[in-house]
Amino acid sequence: xxxxxxxxxxxxxxxxxxxxxxxxxxxxxxxxxxxxxxxxxxxxxxxxxxxxxxxxxxxxxxxxxxxxxxxxxxxxxxxxxxxxxxxxxxxxxxxxxxxxxxxxxxxxxxxxxxxxxxxxxxxxxxxxxxxxxxxxxxxxxxxxxxxxxxxxxxxxxxxxxxxxxxxxxxxxxxxxxxxxxxxxxxxxxxxxxxxxxxxxxxxxxxxxxxxxxxxxxxxxxxxxxxxxxxxxxxxxxxxxxxxxxxxxxxxxxxxxxxxxxxxxxxxxxxxxxxxxxxxxxxxxxxxxxxxxxxxxxxxxxxxxxxxxxxxxxxxxxxxxxxxxxxxxxxxxxxxxxxxxxxxxxxxxxxxxxxxxxxxxxxxxxxxxxxxxxxxxxxxxxx
Amino acid sequence: xxxxxxxxxxxxxxxxxxxxxxxxxxxxxxxxxxxxxxxxxxxxxxxxxxxxxxxxxxxxxxxxxxxxxxxxxxxxxxxxxxxxxxxxxxxxxxxxxxxxxxxxxxxxxxxxxxxxxxxxxxxxxxxxxxxxxxxxxxxxxxxxxxxxxxxxxxxxxxxxxxxxxxxxxxxxxxxxxxxxxxxxxxxxxxxxxxxxxxxxxxxx
Numbered sequence: 067x068x069x070x071x072x073x074x075x076x077x078x079x080x081x082x083x084x085x086x087x088x089x090x091x092x093x094x095x096x097x098x099x100x101x102x103x104x105x106x107x108x109x110x111x112x113x114x115x116x117x118x119x120x121x122x123x124x125x126x127x128x129x130x131x132x133x134x135x136x137x138x139x140x141x142x143x144x145x146x147x148x149x150x151x152x153x154x155x156x157x158x159x160x161x162x163x164x165x166x167x168x169x170x171x172x173x174x175x176x177x178x179x180x181x182x183x184x185x186x187x188x189x190x191x192x193x194x195x196x197x198x199x200x201x202x203x204x205x206x207x208x209x210x211x212x213x214x215x216x217x218x219x220x221x222x223x224x225x226x227x228x229x230x231x232x233x234x235x236x237x238x239x240x241x242x243x244x245x246x247x248x249x250x251x252x253x254x255x256x257x258x259x260x261x262x263x264x265x266x267x268x269x270x271x272x273x274x275x276x277x278x279x280x281x282x283x284x285x286x287x288x289x290x291x292x293x294x295x296x297x298x299x300x301x302x303x304x305x306x307x308x309x310x311x312x313x314x315x316x317x318x319x320x321x322x323x324x325x326x327x328x329x330x331x332x333x334x335x336x337x338x339x340x341x342x343x344x345x346x347x348x349x350x351x352x353x354x355x356x357x358x359x360x361x362x363x364x365x366x367x368x369x370x371x372x373x374x375x376x377x378x379x380x381x382x383x384x385x386x387x388x389x390x391x392x393x394x395x396x397x398x399x400x401x402x403x404x405x406x407x408x409x410x411x412x413x414x415x416x417x418x419x420x421x422x423x424x425x426x427x428x429x430x431x432x433x434x435x436x437x438x439x440x441x442x443x444x445x446x447x448x
Numbered sequence: 449x450x451x452x453x454x455x456x457x458x459x460x461x462x463x464x465x466x467x468x469x470x471x472x473x474x475x476x477x478x479x480x481x482x483x484x485x486x487x488x489x490x491x492x493x494x495x496x497x498x499x500x501x502x503x504x505x506x507x508x509x510x511x512x513x514x515x516x517x518x519x520x521x522x523x524x525x526x527x528x529x530x531x532x533x534x535x536x537x538x539x540x541x542x543x544x545x546x547x548x549x550x551x552x553x554x555x556x557x558x559x560x561x562x563x564x565x566x567x568x569x570x571x572x573x574x575x576x577x578x579x580x581x582x583x584x585x586x587x588x589x590x591x592x593x594x595x596x597x598x599x600x601x602x603x604x605x606x607x608x609x610x611x612x613x614x615x616x617x618x619x620x621x622x623x624x625x626x627x628x629x630x631x632x633x634x635x636x637x638x639x640x641x642x643x644x645x646x647x648x649x650x651x652x
Contacts, residue, residue, distance in 0.1 A: 120611050120612055121611065121612040121613060121614065124612040124613070126597075126612075126621055126622070128597075128622065129621060129622055164477070164478045165476060165477075165478060166476075166477065167476075167477030167478075290585070292504050292505050292555055293504065293505075293584060293585045293586065294585040294586050295505065295506060295507065295584070295585070295586020295587075296586075306555070308555055313558050314449060314558070314560075376476070377475065377476050377477065378475050378476060378522050378523060379474050379475045379476015379477070379478060379523060380474060380476060380478065380480065380523055380524075380549075381476060381478035381480060382478075382480060382508065382551050382561050382563070384507070391507060393507065393508055393551075395508055395510045395549065395551065397512060397523055398476065398523075399519050399522065399523065400522075405512075405519070405523075406510065406512045408508070408510040410507060410508040410551075414589060415586055415589065415590070417589070418585060418586055418588050418589050419585070447612060448612075
C-alpha cells in the first residue's frame with residue numbers, strides 16, 4: 067500500500083519561502099513536446115513542487131465521438147497520438163469488435179500487426195531524436211531519426227493515402243488490401259533498419275553527455291509505478307515484465323516469437339535503451355509477419371459500415387501502444403452512436419507520477435524526465 | 449482474460465459482509481461483467497481487492513452520465529430476482545445519476561479487467577463518491593477529469609480541481625444535457641458598464 071505522497075501539498079518547511087522561485091514552464095516551450103505547462107516551484111535549481119497544467123489542446127474528443135456513429139470517430143483517433151495513428155485505429159477497432167463480437171480475417175490481423183509494429187518503429191525512432199533534442203543536441207539525431215521515419219511514412223502514404231492521418235482500420239478488418247509491391251518495400255526497410263539502429267546506438271550509447279544526463283535520473287520504485295498506472299516502455303524499464311502483447315495477446319500476437327526487453331533501474335537511460343531493444347524485437351515480429359502473411363479477405367465479408375449498431379452492452383479493449391496501454395471503453399445502448407466513448411490515453415496517465423520523479427532534482431532534469439515519458443499532447447488533452 | 453467474477457464476489461461478501469455489492473451482467477458479447485458497489489463501501493472494496501486479491505493496477509476510470517436510469521439498467525443487467533421485486537412495488541420514477549466505472553487488473557495473476565461501478569444518488573446535489581487515490585494513485589488525474597467533465601465530487605481526493613477545462617468554467621461538458629454557449633469568451637467589458645451609467649445621465 068502506498069500512501070498518497072506529499073506531492074500534492076508540498077511542505078515548504080525548512081526553506082526560506084522568500085527564496086522560492088515560481089516558474090511557469092510552457093506552454094510555448096520547445097522541450098514540453100507541445101502545449102504542456104508545468105508550474106514549478108524552485109529552491110535554487112532544485113524542484114520543490116511541480117504541477118502539470120493540461121487542457122491547451124482539449125477539444126473534448128469523447129463528446130465529439132458520442133455525437134456521431136461509431137465509424138465517424140475512426141479518423142478522430144488518428145489525431146489522438148498523431149505520431150502513431152495506426153495503433154490508435156487498431157485499439158479503437160479492437161474495442162468495437164469486442165463490443166459487437168466481430169471476427170477479423172486472418173489476413174487483416176497480419177496487416178494490423180505489420181502496421182502496428184511499423185508504427186512502433188516510427189514512435190521509438192522519433193523518440194530518440196526528441197530526447198536528444200531535450201539534452202541540447204538539437205538537430206543531428208532528430209534528422210537521422212526523421213530520415214528513417216520518412217521512409218516508413220512513405221509506405222503509409224502508399225497504403226492509406228496519408229502520411230500521418232491514416233484512418234485505415236475498419237471494424238472487422240482494414241480499409242483496403244495491400245497494394246502490389248508494398249510488402250517488398252517493407253522488407254527492404256526492415257533489412258536496412260538493423261544497420262540504422264546499430265549506427266544510432268553507436269551515436270548514443272557511449273556518449274558521455276547522454277550518460278551524465280540520464281543515468282540515475284527519474285527512478286521510482288517498481289511498486290509505485292504499478293500503483294501510479296504507468297505502462298509501456300516506462301514500466302518495463304523498471305524491470306516489470308508487463309506487455310499486453312504477452313499478457314493478454316490480442317490479434318495474433320501469440321503466434322510470434324519475440325521477447326520483452328526489461329531494464330534494471332528504471333532511470334532515463336534505461337528508458338532510452340529499452341526502446342532500442344523493443345525496436346529490434348519489432349523487427350523480428352515484422353519479419354515473421356511478412357513471411358506468414360496469408361491470402362484472403364482484408365475485411366470480414368459481413369462487416370457493416372453503414373447503419374452499424376452494436377448490441378447493448380459495454381466493452382473495454384486495450385492494446386500495447388508504443389507509449390503504453392491504449393484502451394477504449396465503449397458503452398452501447400443499441401443505437402448507431404456510442405453512448406459513452408472513453409479513451410484511456412497512456413501519455414496522460416503516465417504523467418501522474420511526473421512530480422514524484424522530479425522532486426529534489428534540478429530543473430534541467432525535468433526536461434529529460436518529461437522527454438523520457440514520451441508524451442504527445444493530442445492524447446494528453448484529447 | 450476476464451476474471452472469475454463470481455469467486456471474487458464471494459470473497460468480497462465473506463470479507464466485507466456490510467458492503468452492498470451486486471453482480472451486474474453485461475448483455476453484450478464482451479462478457480465483461482461488473483460489480484455494482486455502494487459508494488460508501490468503495491474504499492474498503494478497493495483496499496481488499498488491492499491487498500488480498502492482488503488487483504494492484506487500476507487501469508481506467510470512466511465517468512458516465514445517465515439521465516435516464518432505465519438505460520443504465522439495460523447495459524448492466526441485474527439478477528432476475530431483484531428485477532421482479534422492483535416491478536411489483538410501483539415505486540416513483542427514479543432520478544438519473546452519474547456513474548463511475550473502474551477497470552482493475554492484476555499484474556501478478558495476469559487477469560482483468562475487473563469492472564467496478566459506483567453510482568451517485570442523483571445528478572444534482574448528491575454527486576459524491578469516495579476517492580480511491582490513496583489506494584490507486586493512477587486515479588488521481590482520472591478522477592479530476594471526471595470531476596471536471598461530469599461533476600462527480602470525489603471526497604478525499606488530495607487535489608480536486610478542474611483539469612482539462614479552465615478553472616473559471618462553470619458547467620460539466622460531458623453531461624448529456626450540456627448545451628454549449630454561443631460565445632465561450634463573453635464577459636461584460638468595462639465599456640458596457642460605462643454605457644449603462646451613461647444612460648442615467650442621458651435618458652433617451
